[in-house]
Amino acid sequence: MSHYTLASKDNWIGRSSNQELYLNEKIRFSSIEKPLQSEENKVIALLGYSSDEGVRRNQGRVGSALGPDAIRKQLGKMPNHLNNETRLIDFGNLECPDKDLEGLQSELVIAVKFLLENNATPIILGGSHDLAYGHYNGLSQHLPEGKIVGIINFDAHFDLRSNTDGNNSGTPFYQIAMEHDTKGTPFRYLALGIRKDANTKDLYEFAERHSAFNLPQKHFNMAHSEHVELLLMQFIEDVDYLYISIDLDGFSSAYAPGVSAASPMGFSPDIVLKSLKLILESGKLLGLDVVELNPNFDVDDQTAKLAASLIHYVIHNL
Template sequence: MFEWTGRFDGDEESYHRIFQRVKTETDYETINPNDFVLHGFAVDEGVKRNKGRVGAQEAPDLIRKNMSNFPVVNPEFSLKDFGNIKCENNDLETTQNLLAEKVSKVLSKQGKSVVLGGGHEVTFAHYSGIRKAFPNQKIGIINFDAHFDNREPENGLASSGTGFWQIAQEGEIYSLHIGIQKNSNTRKLFEIADDFGMKYILADEIYSENIPNIMFTINSFLEDVDMVYVTICMDVFNTSIAPGVSAPAYNGIFADRQFMQIYHHILSSKKTKALDVAEVNPNFDIQERTARLAASLVNEWFMI
């Protein structure tokens, strides 16, 4: 289990940093409503199957390290850490099912699910857990990603690029993809997205003058679903701020004012119940920039 440590300024709550408010747990009965509940998905078997750069399985603890010193803003903030899930014997499917079971327990206790990837094969696992807990709810997925991840599995094997295809096979899919790159998806993948009814906002469309249109799209999506799951593939960001990913993007988006306006708006919705970050690859990171950015994005939810 990861040992949470950080700068100690005092015991009073007003001095607290995240490491002082984390409880490492194994018993899901300890979860209270509105607790943030953390799992690490230390898996990149799906990236390997998708012919990407492996290494994301090492990311969860590095992200935790970069989360540790953030100050606690909300007095009621509570974070319970249930450790990492690892992939044994290259058995991705069993590992995904294990995470789904754990996420279902969290949400059944009215906790808020946070997962640190690992590869973006976390999407199908995380979503499956939400659906298991709320089988009759309309679950909306907001995916910040350069890629649709809607490939049909090769030889029947799921990967980091097949999550949304898998979800669509189980029924109607409700997803909004933000940051999609034209040069990262074949025409066939765009056609599949259209066939599945996947909504998307291109990276090229994210600029200040277009924010009202983007907000309209997001609000329409939020109104149409019962709950929201946010998944962030770190390769949506420009390689200068996120060099440590499986598929770097020279023209990715930035975590600038426009992005944060969009992101905060989504996190502020009471329908948002789950969040994960994926594809941080410590093998290629520089000065832990990508891990730090991923940690910061998670922390934004903690502060709302």
């Protein structure tokens, strides 16, 4: 692949126990250009989307291309509670040195399909949110025709902007919706944490026309946890598989200052973790990504640690 680099072991730092007590000791390395050895053990695959071209096009502050490696550096320090049979593999980064965002998205489709074909659960590290288009298509193209993949997006933004002027970090779910329109298939989309001060009225109108569900930020909190749980259960029941996207700029900047579009008005980690618990218990998770980490604006690696903690929770509860 023209946009691909292998993983660097230098990103996996931390304590050494000689007992694999930490994830930097558990991690293994492979290539998306090399099939895994055939086995029945669970494989968790980390793949970086090291690009902020979509953010640049969307007039955001660049720097999220550095996000994947920043997440790895925090994840490697965390304790390992995975069983011996589960394999945690870093497959390196897809990059965008020539601003060919559309080519990069196409390569992500191929990479995600490769991971699924090798019985791995893809966890994509971002990187700008335009990765969602490639990630989703890789998941859906892997499945038999007729299977429905529901999208749950933890985000302040719908990311349903038109791509008339090209793809960017605000267009991925619009692109997906348009493809479903062309095929005449249902677009299953739930956005959690949406803010009116971050979305224009035409985006709300587009979401309504396409039967896309959303829960506003003012109701996406622990005080409304029963309502959140009911909405999630209803959505999960109507789909065969789930694709989960966590945009770090949906969190309040009190938790996530290092993102492409920071705001103090976002949600908190507790309601996201509660939601992830319900999602994981369904057994329908097919792929997950964490996006928009911008280390250039992080404070004491707080946002990178948040991203790593979310991934740590998911991989230990799959």
